[in-house]
Amino acid sequence: MKRVAILGPSTFSEEATRHFLGEDFTYVSYKLISEVFNATSSGETDLGVIPIENTLEGSVHLHVDWLVHEVDLPIRAEWVFPIDMNLIGYPAPEGRTDESNPFGYIRKVLSHHVVPAQCSRFMKQYLSGAEFEQVSSTAEGVRIVSSLQDPSVAAIGTAIASTNYGVPMLQKEIQDHKDNMTRFLLVGKEASELKPSEDMKTTILVTLPEDYPGALHQVLSAFAWRRINLSKIESKPTKKKLGTYYFYIDIAGSLDSVLLPSAIQEIEAIGCQVRILGCYPSYPYTN
Numbered sequence: 001m002k003r004v005a006i007l008g009p010s011t012f013s014e015e016a017t018r019h020f021l022g023e024d025f026t027y028v029s030y031k032l033i034s035e036v037f038n039a040t041s042s043g044e045t046d047l048g049v050i051p052i053e054n055t056l057e058g059s060v061h062l063h064v065d066w067l068v069h070e071v072d073l074p075i076r077a078e079w080v081f082p083i084d085m086n087l088i089g090y091p092a093p094e095g096r097t098d099e100s101n102p103f104g105y106i107r108k109v110l111s112h113h114v115v116p117a118q119c120s121r122f123m124k125q126y127l128s129g130a131e132f133e134q135v136s137s138t139a140e141g142v143r144i145v146s147s148l149q150d151p152s153v154a155a156i157g158t159a160i161a162s163t164n165y166g167v168p169m170l171q172k173e174i175q176d177h178k179d180n181m182t183r184f185l186l187v188g189k190e191a192s193e194l195k196p197s198e199d200m201k202t203t204i205l206v207t208l209p210e211d212y213p214g215a216l217h218q219v220l221s222a223f224a225w226r227r228i229n230l231s232k233i234e235s236k237p238t239k240k241k242l243g244t245y246y247f248y249i250d251i252a253g254s255l256d257s258v259l260l261p262s263a264i265q266e267i268e269a270i271g272c273q274v275r276i277l278g279c280y281p282s283y284p285y286t287n
């Protein structure tokens with residue numbers, strides 16, 4: 001069975017990956033996302049799972065940075081998964097209940113750094129008196145809460161973490177929007193057989209030539225006149241020289257098509273550097 005590195009256990013990454021890949025894989029949990037990348041890069045696992053973007057938070061920059069700067073792991077698939085955030089902790093100790101705020105007794109909240117952006121309304125309304133402390137995953141927060149057994153410290157995470165660590169669910173579905181989704185990437189050195197998908201995507205990094213006014217316009221027009229759809233374009237620092245950027249571009253389409261390779265050739269011809277991060281199937285959420 002192929003081995004898949006995930007941030008886990010009892011995380012959203014685990015829930016999303018089990019839903020997508022099923023049980024024909026061996027899941028190997030790591031505490032840090034850097035360990036997921038390293039395990040996949042070193043061959044300890046065949047594949048790795050990276051949360052890359054969220055409806056409410058946007059790109060997870062740290063993970064994009066790892067993908068671009070630290071490893072050379074092609075993207076093999078992407079899928080989206082709904083994210084229901086839950087407040088997990090112990091009930092108010094006797095004498096500490098507050099009519100105006102049922103969670104006013106919570107002084108500290110532990111979770112992954114992407115979580116406050118996904119639960120900002122709930123946190124503003126009920127947890128404004130609590131300090132937020134970042135931990136390596138949502139499940140790690142729940143694990144710490146279970147070890148402390150202190151009602152003033154709570155976590156935000158998955159329903160499965162609440163069950164597995166035996167910490168009560170205080171409030172379900174506290175994310176700002178019902179349709180909160182996270183996009184996950186499957187990365188790995190070798191291609192894996194996956195279920196067929198109607199949609200293919202290609203992700204490229206483009207570095208513009210210096211001293212070429214209008215270069216970005218030319219890049220975009222190479223796609224535009226071929227009617228190739230870009231689903232995302234983000235500029236990011238190259239980290240080599242202050243003020244220099246590359247563009248992270250998600251393209252709807254496959255490198256096997258006629259038009260996309262010629263668009264890439266056209267932008268290389270004006271002096272752009274192009275790195276292909278992957279050409280892969282994309283899957284919408286299906287229940």
Ligand SMILES: O=C(O)C(=O)C[C@]1(C(=O)O)C=C[C@@H](O)C=C1
Pocket residue numbers: 007010011012013014051052054060083112114115136137138139182
């Ligand atoms: O901490 C977890 O549970 C994770 O799987 C990580 C992660 C992320 O990095 O975006 C995954 C999905 C949710 O958006 C929140 C956290």
